[in-house]
Amino acid sequence: MSATDYTIDKVYSLFWYDAEKSLLGGEVEFSHIGRAPCSITANYATQAGRELWDEALAGLHGEIAPYVEPEPEPEPIPEEISRRQFFQQLAVMEIITKAEALSALTSGSIPTALQVIIDQLPTEDDQFNAQMLVIGAHSFNRAHPLAEIVRQAMQWTVEQKDDFWSEAAKL
Numbered sequence: 001m002s003a004t005d006y007t008i009d010k011v012y013s014l015f016w017y018d019a020e021k022s023l024l025g026g027e028v029e030f031s032h033i034g035r036a037p038c039s040i041t042a043n044y045a046t047q048a049g050r051e052l053w054d055e056a057l058a059g060l061h062g063e064i065a066p067y068v069e070p071e072p073e074p075e076p077i078p079e080e081i082s083r084r085q086f087f088q089q090l091a092v093m094e095i096i097t098k099a100e101a102l103s104a105l106t107s108g109s110i111p112t113a114l115q116v117i118i119d120q121l122p123t124e125d126d127q128f129n130a131q132m133l134v135i136g137a138h139s140f141n142r143a144h145p146l147a148e149i150v151r152q153a154m155q156w157t158v159e160q161k162d163d164f165w166s167e168a169a170k171l
Contacts, residue, residue, distance in 0.1 A: 008031075009028075010035075011027075013027060013065065014056050014065065015066075015067070017039060018067055024040050024053060040053050078165055079142050079143065081169050083137060085169060086140045087105060088168070088171050089164060089167055090114075092167075093164070095154070096111035108135045117149065130149075
């Protein structure tokens with residue numbers, strides 16, 4: 001069956017895909033496959049498509065719904081933030097003091113709020129590993145297990161943790 005061997009039996013709910021009104025979408029019932037989505041342009045490859053375009057613009061298939069601007073995609077949440085961003089955001093949120101943030105960066109000290117969380121880890125090895133990470137990491141990964149432990153200890157929702165990472169990345 002060639003592209004010209006079919007007819008369009010019925011047209012349903014036409015709408016504009018774009019603000020320029022150069023791409024028309026909707027659903028049509030084809031003689032050879034039944035009801036299916038379609039999209040056409042003024043210079044569509046088949047005669048049936050070009051006729052549908054002309055008929056639609058002439059209003060023969062009802063009103064064409066206007067183009068609707070899609071909702072903007074949310075900014076992606078960064079997977080990593082720098083050491084500076086991490087400690088600065090903690091200070092911005094007043095979880096640690098500015099002095100503790102500066103000290104964490106200059107001397108590698110662990111701010112009290114983080115040390116309290118680390119001290120609650122179940123084993124000395126867990127505590128040591130967490131301290132090594134906080135002291136020595138150049139960046140912090142949002143998916144690291146310690147980030148989840150901190151989230152829970154702070155009683156943050158997942159969204160609040162994501163917000164922390166997003167805001168820190170802006171610093």
